[in-house]
Every structure is written in C-alpha cells, then in structure tokens.
Amino acid sequence: MPELPEVEHLRRSVDPWLCGAEITAVEVRRADVVCVANLDAQTPASQHAPTPLDLPQLLGRGSSVLATDRHGKQMAMRLSSGSILIVQLGMTGTLRLERTDQQLDHTESKHRHVVWTLRRGSHATAPKTALQDGWRLSFRDPRRFGGITVLNSEEALSKHWGVLGPDALSVGGAALAAALSSTKRPIKAALLDQGVLAGVGNIYADEALFRAGIHPLRAANALQRREASTLARHIRAILAKAVVQGGSTLRDYRDAFGASGSARQSHAVYGRGGQPCLVCEETLGQITVTARTTVFCPRCQP
Numbered sequence: 574m575p576e577l578p579e580v581e582h583l584r585r586s587v588d589p590w591l592c593g594a595e596i597t598a599v600e601v602r603r604a605d606v607v608c609v610a611n612l613d614a615q616t617p618a619s620q621h622a623p624t625p626l627d628l629p630q631l632l633g634r635g636s637s638v639l640a641t642d643r644h645g646k647q648m649a650m651r652l653s654s655g656s657i658l659i660v661q662l663g664m665t666g667t668l669r670l671e672r673t674d675q676q677l678d679h680t681e682s683k684h685r686h687v688v689w690t691l692r693r694g695s696h697a698t699a700p701k702t703a704l705q706d707g708w709r710l711s712f713r714d715p716r717r718f719g720g721i722t723v724l725n726s727e728e729a730l731s732k733h734w735g736v737l738g739p740d741a742l743s744v745g746g747a748a749l750a751a752a753l754s755s756t757k758r759p760i761k762a763a764l765l766d767q768g769v770l771a772g773v774g775n776i777y778a779d780e781a782l783f784r785a786g787i788h789p790l791r792a793a794n795a796l797q798r799r800e801a802s803t804l805a806r807h808i809r810a811i812l813a814k815a816v817v818q819g820g821s822t823l824r825d826y827r828d829a830f831g832a833s834g835s836a837r838q839s840h841a842v843y844g845r846g847g848q849p850c851l852v853c854e855e856t857l858g859q860i861t862v863t864a865r866t867t868v869f870c871p872r873c874q875p
C-alpha cells in the first residue's frame with residue numbers, strides 16, 4: 574500500500590512535467606474512480622454543474638496545471654480553472670507519464686482509468702527537449718481502492734484536508750504534541766490515525782517510536798513536550814529518507830516513469846520481532862495494537 578514516502582516520491586517525479594502543462598484532452602475510461610459527489614455542496618445553487626457532468630472538463634480539459642501539492646497520503650493538482658484534483662492511490666494506484674506516441678500492451682493499458690493528454694505550455698518547467706510532442710499522464714489502479722476527487726476551490730481543499738492531522742513529513746514538535754493531547758489511546762494507535770497525524774503508516778510508526786525510545790502502549794496524551802519533539806524529529810527524518818529512496822513499503826513500487834525505488838530501507842524493529850535489538854541486544858517484543866503488528870524493544874522503549 575503506498576504510504577506518504579511513495580506518494581511524495583511520485584509527486585516529485587511528476588511535478589516538473591505537470592506544472593505549466595496544458596491539458597488538451599481527458600479520457601475517462603472508468604467514471605466510477607472519479608468522485609464529484611460533493612460538487613453541488615461546494616457550488617452556489619445558481620452555478621450547479623449541468624447534468625450529466627462533463628467529466629473531462631471537470632478533470633481539467635482546457636486548463637493548465639498550476640502546481641502539485643500533498644497532505645499525508647493524498648496528492649493534489651491545482652488547475653488554472655480553479656479546480657483541484659485530489660489523487661488517492663488506495664492500495665494499488667499510481668500515476669504514469671509517457672509520450673503520447675508510446676504504444677501500450679493490453680495489460681498495461683487496461684487498468685488506466687483516467688488519461689490526461691498534456692502539452693508543454695508557455696510556463697512549463699519540463700525540459701524543452703524531452704517529450705516535446707506531448708505526453709500523457711495516466712491514473713492506473715488495478716484494485717480501484719484509490720480515485721480522483723474533484724474539488725472546486727481552495728476552501729473546499731482546506732475542508733477536505735482539514736479532517737486530517739498535520740502532515741507527517743513536516744510536523745513540528747508543538748503540532749504533534751497538540752495533536753496527541755486529544756487522545757488517551759496508545760501512542761502507536763494515535764500515530765496510525767490519519768485524523769491525528771496524516772501519513773504515518775505501520776512501519777514508520779514502529780521505527781520512529783523505537784528511535785524516540787517511547788513504548789508503543791504509552792498513552793498519547795501522557796507524552797512530555799520534549800518527547801513529542803523528539804518523536805516529531807524522528808518521524809520527519811525517517812519519512813524524508815524514505816521519500817528520497819522512493820519508499821520502502823512496496824516491493825513493486827514504481828515512479829511515474831516506471832523506475833523502481835533506489836533501495837529498500839533497512840528497518841531497526843519492523844519485521845524483526847523476536848530478534849535481538851540492534852542497540853542493546855534485548856529480544857524485541859511483538860504485540861498487536863489496533864490490529865497492526867507492533868515491534869518494540871522492551872529495554873530501549875520503557
């Protein structure tokens with residue numbers, strides 16, 4: 574399942590090709606991956622979109638891409654029309670970029686649910702020589718747990734991301750302490766709750782708690798301010814390293830050009846239950862917290 578590092582790695586790989594590019598066509602092959610259900614609520618009654626919805630237009634046909642963004646595991650594309658497209662990768666989703674003249678075999682082609690055709694705009698950041706005849710961006714998702722959500726304003730985006738906690742890649746000590754102060758649940762469970770902190774998956778939670786020396790069953794709101802700062806620092810560092818490496822949770826992760834992540838990150842505790850702690854050689858404990866396997870060192874994380 575793509576975690577924050579895979580999503581951010583993907584965002585960075587597509588960003589130079591999207592920013593400034595003009596969307597000349599949008600092909601929607603499976604309309605059920607596109608969510609526009611809340612559009613009426615976002616739009617004043619006088620401006621309700623005509624039915625049936627013009628999905629290619631809602632998805633950016635005739636607009637250019639202004640910027641990409643991310644919060645937790647969600648990526649956003651800001652369009653010149655004012656719309657914002659949220660891309661959620663779910664279990665198996667990804668974005669692919671390739672030349673428009675590149676032929677795809679049936680297997681490669683069949684799970685591409687939305688395909689944007691792009692060309693270099695006057696403000697494009699992509700290198701002039703590459704892909705100059707145009708390129709396409711595909712949202713591919715064999716299991717279809719992901720999808721594209723269309724929002725029509727910055728306010729709608731603030732609302733959409735407002736239900737999530739602070740972004741884990743940039744969370745500071747004070748913000749993490751504030752987020753954790755609202756819950757008595759075990760710290761491990763709180764870290765996995767996207768409403769408390771956006772973007773920390775099981776592996777990164779275990780690794781960060783180990784490095785910070787915090788027992789996974791400590792009550793989240795019992796952490797000292799200093800401990801929250803230490804934990805935030807380790808979360809940021811672990812995620813930042815994983816972003817550069819293209820993530821570490823997926824054996825088959827590919828960036829937008831089909832290249833695999835550069836290296837699997839080595840884990841100090843994740844997947845090592847019953848083995849000796851790399852720091853103190855105590856046997857690592859393994860417990861279950863909110864149905865997720867949790868590995869920790871009883872001595873380093875009292």
Ligand SMILES: [Zn+2]
Pocket residue numbers: 850851852853854855870871872873874
């Ligand atoms: Zn230890």
